[in-house]
Amino acid sequence: MPYCRECGAKIIYDxxxxxxxxxxxxxxxxxxxxxxxxxxxxxxxxxxxxxKRRKYAEYLEWWTSSKK
Ligand SMILES: [Zn+2]
Known part of the structure; x- marks a missing residue:
């Protein structure tokens, strides 16, 4: 069952x-x-x-280029 987007309680079917x-x-x-x-x-x-993936790729790029 989904949860309420306002208060997080479990939504029930009426x-x-x-x-x-x-x-x-x-x-x-x-x-x-x-x-x-x-x-x-x-x-x-x-x-x-x-x-997240893009950030990591950017970091790797920066790291490898700074090591040169
Ligand atoms: Zn609610």
């Missing part, structure tokens, strides 16, 4: 409204919201990975 509700702060999520959130999270994670 059969009556067919939406996801946060028991912590009462925020309501539609399934589309959750999919969009998950996609954003994955993209943000990939971007962070890529940034």
């Amino acid at each position: 059969r009556n409204t067919r939406s996801y509700v946060c028991p912590g702060c009462g925020l309501i999520y539609t399934p589309q919201d959750l999919i969009a959130d998950a996609r954003r999270g994955i993209e943000a994670g990939l971007e962070a990975e890529e940034k």
Whole structure:
């Protein structure tokens, strides 16, 4: 189950409204919201990975060039 983006509580599915509700702060999520959130999270994670990799590559480049 996903977690609330506001308070971090576990979101529960409400059969009556067919939406996801946060028991912590009462925020309501539609399934589309959750999919969009998950996609954003994955993209943000990939971007962070890529940034890390680029930084390391830059560092390596700097390190090898400074050793010359
Ligand atoms: Zn919440």
